[in-house]
Amino acid sequence: MKTLSSSINGGAAVKTVPVTEVDSVCPYCGVGCALTYGVDQAENRILYARGREGAPNASRLCVKGRYGFDYAMHGQRLTRPLIRLEGSYPKGPLSAGVKSSTGAVKAGGIVDYDEVIPHFREAEWDEALEFAAGRLKGIRDTHGGDALAGFGSAKCTNEEAYLFQKLVRTAFGTNNVDHCTRLCHASSVAALLEGIGSAAVTNVVRDVSNADVALLAGCNPTDNHPVAATFIKDAAAGGTKLIVINPRRPKLADYAALYLQIRSGTDVALYNAMMNVIIAEDLIDAEFIANRVAGFEELKAVVAEYTPERAAVITGVPAERIVEAARMYGSAKAALTFWGMGISQSTNGTNNARCLIALTMITGNVGRPGTGLHPLRGQNNVQGASDAGLIPMVYPDYQAVDDPEIQAKFEALWGVKLSPKKGLTVTEIMHEAQEGNIKGMYIMGENPFLSDPDTNKIRTALAALDFLVVQDIFLTETAEFADVILPASSALEKTGTYTNTDRRVQIGRPALHPPGEARQDWELICEIGTRMGYPMHYSGPSEVFDEFAAATDAYATLNYDHLGEFGKWYPCPDPETSEGERIVFDRSFPSGRAKLVPAQALDPDEMPSDDFPLLLNTGRLLEHWHTGVMTRRSEVLHALQPEPFVEIHPTDARNLGVTDGDKVSVTSRRGEIQLQVTVAERSLPGAVFIPMHFREAAANVLTNPAVDPWGKIPEFKVCAVRIARMED
Amino acid sequence: MSAENNTDNNTVTLTIDGKSVTVAQGVTLWEAAREIGIDIPVLCHSPRMRPVGVCRMCVVDIGERVLAAACVRECAEGMTVATGGAEVEGHRRVLSQLLLSDYPDHSRREATTGDDALLELARSQGIVEIPYPEEPAGEGAAADDAAARGEDDSSPVIHVDHQACILCDRCIRACDELQHNDVIGRTGKGYTTRIAFDLDNPMGQSTCVACGECMACCPTGALTDKGLAGIRVERKG
Ligand code: SF4
Numbered sequence: 001m002k003t004l005s006s007s008i009n010g011g012a013a014v015k016t017v018p019v020t021e022v023d024s025v026c027p028y029c030g031v032g033c034a035l036t037y038g039v040d041q042a043e044n045r046i047l048y049a050r051g052r053e054g055a056p057n058a059s060r061l062c063v064k065g066r067y068g069f070d071y072a073m074h075g076q077r078l079t080r081p082l083i084r085l086e087g088s089y090p091k092g093p094l095s096a097g098v099k100s101s102t103g104a105v106k107a108g109g110i111v112d113y114d115e116v117i118p119h120f121r122e123a124e125w126d127e128a129l130e131f132a133a134g135r136l137k138g139i140r141d142t143h144g145g146d147a148l149a150g151f152g153s154a155k156c157t158n159e160e161a162y163l164f165q166k167l168v169r170t171a172f173g174t175n176n177v178d179h180c181t182r183l184c185h186a187s188s189v190a191a192l193l194e195g196i197g198s199a200a201v202t203n204v205v206r207d208v209s210n211a212d213v214a215l216l217a218g219c220n221p222t223d224n225h226p227v228a229a230t231f232i233k234d235a236a237a238g239g240t241k242l243i244v245i246n247p248r249r250p251k252l253a254d255y256a257a258l259y260l261q262i263r264s265g266t267d268v269a270l271y272n273a274m275m276n277v278i279i280a281e282d283l284i285d286a287e288f289i290a291n292r293v294a295g296f297e298e299l300k301a302v303v304a305e306y307t308p309e310r311a312a313v314i315t316g317v318p319a320e321r322i323v324e325a326a327r328m329y330g331s332a333k334a335a336l337t338f339w340g341m342g343i344s345q346s347t348n349g350t351n352n353a354r355c356l357i358a359l360t361m362i363t364g365n366v367g368r369p370g371t372g373l374h375p376l377r378g379q380n381n382v383q384g385a386s387d388a389g390l391i392p393m394v395y396p397d398y399q400a401v402d403d404p405e406i407q408a409k410f411e412a413l414w415g416v417k418l419s420p421k422k423g424l425t426v427t428e429i430m431h432e433a434q435e436g437n438i439k440g441m442y443i444m445g446e447n448p449f450l451s452d453p454d455t456n457k458i459r460t461a462l463a464a465l466d467f468l469v470v471q472d473i474f475l476t477e478t479a480e481f482a483d484v485i486l487p488a489s490s491a492l493e494k495t496g497t498y499t500n501t502d503r504r505v506q507i508g509r510p511a512l513h514p515p516g517e518a519r520q521d522w523e524l525i526c527e528i529g530t531r532m533g534y535p536m537h538y539s540g541p542s543e544v545f546d547e548f549a550a551a552t553d554a555y556a557t558l559n560y561d562h563l564g565e566f567g568k569w570y571p572c573p574d575p576e577t578s579e580g581e582r583i584v585f586d587r588s589f590p591s592g593r594a595k596l597v598p599a600q601a602l603d604p605d606e607m608p609s610d611d612f613p614l615l616l617n618t619g620r621l622l623e624h625w626h627t628g629v630m631t632r633r634s635e636v637l638h639a640l641q642p643e644p645f646v647e648i649h650p651t652d653a654r655n656l657g658v659t660d661g662d663k664v665s666v667t668s669r670r671g672e673i674q675l676q677v678t679v680a681e682r683s684l685p686g687a688v689f690i691p692m693h694f695r696e697a698a699a700n701v702l703t704n705p706a707v708d709p710w711g712k713i714p715e716f717k718v719c720a721v722r723i724a725r726m727e728d
Numbered sequence: 729m730s731a732e733n734n735t736d737n738n739t740v741t742l743t744i745d746g747k748s749v750t751v752a753q754g755v756t757l758w759e760a761a762r763e764i765g766i767d768i769p770v771l772c773h774s775p776r777m778r779p780v781g782v783c784r785m786c787v788v789d790i791g792e793r794v795l796a797a798a799c800v801r802e803c804a805e806g807m808t809v810a811t812g813g814a815e816v817e818g819h820r821r822v823l824s825q826l827l828l829s830d831y832p833d834h835s836r837r838e839a840t841t842g843d844d845a846l847l848e849l850a851r852s853q854g855i856v857e858i859p860y861p862e863e864p865a866g867e868g869a870a871a872d873d874a875a876a877r878g879e880d881d882s883s884p885v886i887h888v889d890h891q892a893c894i895l896c897d898r899c900i901r902a903c904d905e906l907q908h909n910d911v912i913g914r915t916g917k918g919y920t921t922r923i924a925f926d927l928d929n930p931m932g933q934s935t936c937v938a939c940g941e942c943m944a945c946c947p948t949g950a951l952t953d954k955g956l957a958g959i960r961v962e963r964k965g
Contacts (some may be wrong), residue, residue: 002857002860004856016960017959017961017962020964021963038961048841048956051944060906060941063885063939233907623938
């Protein structure tokens with residue numbers, strides 16, 4: 001008879017490892033999943049992650065959150081400060097892969113340390129910090145504060161973002177501080193601030209379960225907000241009708257009541273036509289318009305020109321489908337509008353977002369369950385980094401730097417004279433660096449070499465800087481241009497708050513110790529400030545949070561004690577008893593009435609031509625994160641998605657004579673990359689797609705740096721390319 | 729509270745193991761018991777999921793001809809429920825022993841995270857001996873059927889041991905109803921019934937997006953974390 005022996009109880013040859021569990025937050029996307037890490041403290045390693053019953057995720061996780069934590073334990077972590085050697089000047093890129101974007105770049109997708117490290121020497125912290133602060137101070141004293149600039153990061157905490165912008169504004173003496181929001185939602189923020197006076201979402205993702213209709217415009221949540229997508233699919237299974245609008249068919253289209261495959265860059269025409277139908281068929285909410293909206297007549301006049309038939313010609317979507325979408329949205333009792341980079345990363349980005357805001361407002365779809373505006377935030381802390389003031393025109397909580405009263409308030413708070421001049425944006429800073437007007441930079445946790453459009457331009461801009469400090473966890477492509485590299489800590493090694501796409505502020509807790517001599521980012525910012533003559537001293541992140549919160553309305557009531565295990569939504573008038581506000585603006589907007597701003601349909605900056613006949617769209621993949629610095633060092637994520645590819649429609653593939661796995665070169669007016677073909681019927685013929693993550697075939701070599709006039713966001717989603725088959 | 733006082737027709741009052749409890753209509757026996765601190769053993773059910781009542785571990789005596797599965801049975805006014813007793817316990821014991829009869833000697837869940845729910849259930853009942861054959865008996869049950877259930881090592885993150893699968897459908901609901909990836913289903917008939925990915929592809933070649941929800945929800949050694957191979961986790965505190 002079989003007995004339950006010790007072997008059945010798991011008695012195989014295994015090693016028993018004591019594990020401490022740490023409650024934290026996923027370091028990847030804006031969903032902000034609450035999770036628990038199982039940590040082997042003796043070996044300083046995370047063994048597993050599991051979902052917690054948090055508001056954003058109800059214990060669910062995606063592949064990045066569950067398996068992608070090993071990047072922090074990668075052997076290439078920076079452990080000591082590095083200073084560039086004398087012989088490695090004049091500055092320029094150091095590795096073959098960064099020197100040229102075409103040709104033989106080793107696969108595997110990370111900076112070749114063997115090539116780069118020999119150009120630096122290890123230094124003591126004191127020397128490195130003294131050197132960094134001294135040179136930045138020198139540039140400030142010789143050329144003025146505006147010759148300096150800083151890039152913070154939406155991967156870092158609210159506390160770090162707050163300190164970083166404070167450092168730039170006080171010690172540097174300039175408002176030239178920005179971060180990657182500029183590259184994702186700057187246009188949405190511009191349109192929302194103009195339209196309703198607040199740039200955060202008006203409702204949370206999970207309230208989609210209360211919506212009759214959810215509009216998903218230019219977003220691909222199953223890849224980019226995977227756990228949010230599960231709740232959207234839940235809602236669809238429960239009867240919420242999804243209207244999915246995207247030039248490249250997202251997985252959510254499989255769950256949709258209606259999928260409109262729009263031509264890239266023609267969003268304004270489509271949404272104007274939907275509003276045209278909604279107004280013509282009287283599906284508007286007249287009472288809401290009368291009480292809460294301004295500018296309806298002007299909007300009406302403009303959208304009157306956009307009949308479904310006219311929009312059909314521009315967008316490629318049949319007029320009947322536009323009418324169907326308009327009726328579905330217009331007759332919903334509650335409609336929730338989500339949007340992503342397909343709307344915002346465009347030279348018409350602000351106009352696109354204005355249209356979605358107007359659509360929401362004329363149908364009264366805000367402030368009630370199942371309704372609202374939800375620009376899906378990409379980075380884990382893109383909402384928080386913006387709230388904390390990593391924006392050149394505003395202090396924390398979107399308070400204008402050029403308003404003398406506000407300026408006086410912050411001068412009193414920070415005890416130093418501040419610049420009344422709006423600072424420069426990411427793209428402007430790169431331009432001014434190339435021109436020689438920006439001479440020194442401090443870059444914390446960003447990798448503009450790969451994340452910004454037109455890589456060849458960024459290369460000359462970074463090389464032109466007199467002095468560059470890069471603070472990061474790995475030696476990035478950007479760090480190849482640095483004079484000093486400061487080894488920092490990963491999200492898994494720090495305490496700090498992150499604000500997710502739902503406005504939920506959650507505390508991340510350290511699961512690991514930083515490797516070697518790597519230090520906390522917040523401490524390094526304070527070191528630089530203090531050594532530049534602006535003393536910055538805090539007992540820890542919680543004290544920084546309190547200073548930040550007190551400078552804002554949104555966070556004013558919050559502190560570490562009541563954020564506790566699961567965090568709160570802001571605004572949170574009574575944190576002792578409530579979770580904070582899930583749905584905002586039920587009675588009025590911060591701006592009073594919502595201001596409708598009509599928009600005209602304009603072509604993208606660059607259209608296909610005889611020389612460049614195809615339209616390139618770029619985006620992200622489920623398994624990777626942005627420039628791949630983290631995810632390409634995660635064993636599992638790398639194994640799942642190891643290589644770059646260009647996705648081509650079968651018709652174009654036939655015309656080009658290529659098939660799956662063939663090597664092609666893709667060329668735009670700005671550069672060329674080489675990669676392999678994947679044939680798929682997800683985009684329209686004539687449109688191709690390249691994911692942005694892979695440095696050996698960096699999509700941003702090709703992209704167009706033209707920017708939206710209001711949001712200053714580059715046009716990542718549309719540029720003209722040609723493709724040629726390469727001989728094997 | 730007596731039945732007469734219970735005028736609110738949105739609630740029902742019942743007695744579980746001699747304790748009276750009033751719950752909203754539609755609440756299951758399993759949930760009602762939990763409210764008053766009685767944990768009815770369960771394998772296929774999780775509060776995160778729609779109950780399906782396939783494993784029958786949660787059966788209780790409600791005075792009917794047959795035992796009722798507490799995870800799916802709704803509470804009714806005046807019901808008297810016994811969660812223990814010779815019949816219920818005997819039933820649970822036989823079911824556990826049957827599931828264990830062809831369970832692999834080596835549970836990857838027990839060997840890694842140490843929380844194999846089937847083994848835990850066996851221990852809690854003091855089960856040591858399994859009085860049933862390891863192989864299925866009878867016509868059509870070839871000896872290699874057991875081997876045919878096999879293992880699948882093709883996913884980079886999850887190890888699949890079909891022999892440790894008790895067909896509780898938790899992974900299926902995790903995949904199809906929590907994450908809505910619609911990858912996992914069942915295939916085969918009778919003893920050869922297995923979970924399957926897409927049209928019975930190896931997991932690593934299926935449309936699986938490796939979210940790991942199935943692995944997180946599996947109660948046995950069937951779907952386990954490859955990253956923990958060789959590591960027995962001992963949680964502190
Ligand atoms: S959905 Fe986003 S926050 Fe959640 S686990 Fe995935 S990457 Fe992390």
